[in-house]
Amino acid sequence: MTILDKIIAFKKKEIAKIKAEIPVKKLVESPNFGRTVFSLKKSLLEVGSTGIIAEYKRQSPSKGIINDKATIAEVTNGYLDANVAAQSILTDTSFFGGTMADLMEARVINQQKPILRKDFIVDGFQIVEAKAIGADVILLIASCLTATELKNYGNLATDLGLEVLYEVHTQEDLDKINDLDNKIIGINNRNLKTFEVDLDHSIKLSSQIPDTCLKVSESGISDPKIITGLKEFGFQGFLIGENFMKTENPGEACQEFISQIR
Numbered sequence: 001m002t003i004l005d006k007i008i009a010f011k012k013k014e015i016a017k018i019k020a021e022i023p024v025k026k027l028v029e030s031p032n033f034g035r036t037v038f039s040l041k042k043s044l045l046e047v048g049s050t051g052i053i054a055e056y057k058r059q060s061p062s063k064g065i066i067n068d069k070a071t072i073a074e075v076t077n078g079y080l081d082a083n084v085a086a087q088s089i090l091t092d093t094s095f096f097g098g099t100m101a102d103l104m105e106a107r108v109i110n111q112q113k114p115i116l117r118k119d120f121i122v123d124g125f126q127i128v129e130a131k132a133i134g135a136d137v138i139l140l141i142a143s144c145l146t147a148t149e150l151k152n153y154g155n156l157a158t159d160l161g162l163e164v165l166y167e168v169h170t171q172e173d174l175d176k177i178n179d180l181d182n183k184i185i186g187i188n189n190r191n192l193k194t195f196e197v198d199l200d201h202s203i204k205l206s207s208q209i210p211d212t213c214l215k216v217s218e219s220g221i222s223d224p225k226i227i228t229g230l231k232e233f234g235f236q237g238f239l240i241g242e243n244f245m246k247t248e249n250p251g252e253a254c255q256e257f258i259s260q261i262r
């Protein structure tokens with residue numbers, strides 16, 4: 001059993017418990033249901049967009065503790081000052097040390113850029129929850145879901161006015177996504193089963209993605225030169241966590257990184 005299998009099994013149990021305690025009706029009453037959603041697509045396509053989706057990540061299964069000091073407020077303000085295209089917040093507690101409260105706090109501060117709820121979605125309830133806590137985008141990891149789940153959860157998110165970042169690592173993952181056209185596709189350079197990171201992975205798989213898609217490269221990015229290379233292969237979004245979060249001041253690190261993108 002891989003860590004990913006363990007995470008998914010744990011998530012399913014966790015969500016079943018939460019669903020038994022919190023009615024969907026309660027989530028729908030959240031003021032965030034009435035707010036205007038910020039579009040990731042629009043932000044990535046904007047003229048002059050940095051394309052950086054900067055992540056708040058305290059810890060991870062592959063690296064352990066990355067940063068347990070930098071606060072949500074400091075990092076959110078720092079990322080916004082750096083002119084990121086979007087923010088990503090891990091809301092999983094058991095494996096990444098994140099919380100839904102983290103995202104809610106970031107939402108209060110961030111009233112200008114999209115926020116991705118970074119979690120392992122295994123149930124439609126979490127998509128309604130994402131809207132309730134103020135997210136604009138959800139992540140659907142193709143290797144963790146069936147083709148039917150990907151379709152149904154994608155439709156549910158769209159119905160709620162949320163966007164979806166579909167994450168793939170293999171051709172098999174891509175084949176599971178119904179009608180790729182116009183979707184936001186994230187290629188994870190990290191193999192979530194082995195944690196191996198290959199920065200060429202995005203480029204290798206990119207030719208399989210239609211031009212109508214918005215391509216995002218995820219994980220292991222630590223050098224602005226990598227962004228230049230990825231842009232040549234049509235990538236417009238770059239999800240970066242550890243490289244910023246491992247520093248004392250993630251916002252400043254992000255600003256420095258962005259200033260070096262050519």
Ligand SMILES: O=C(O)c1ccccc1NCC(=O)[C@H](O)[C@H](O)COP(=O)(O)O
Nearest residue numbers: 060061062192218219220221240241242
């Ligand atoms: O980061 C991990 O160890 C990990 C393990 C298992 C499942 C997912 C994992 N990471 C999620 C991510 O995709 C990254 O947080 C994100 O792409 C940013 O990556 P990085 O810049 O390498 O922090």
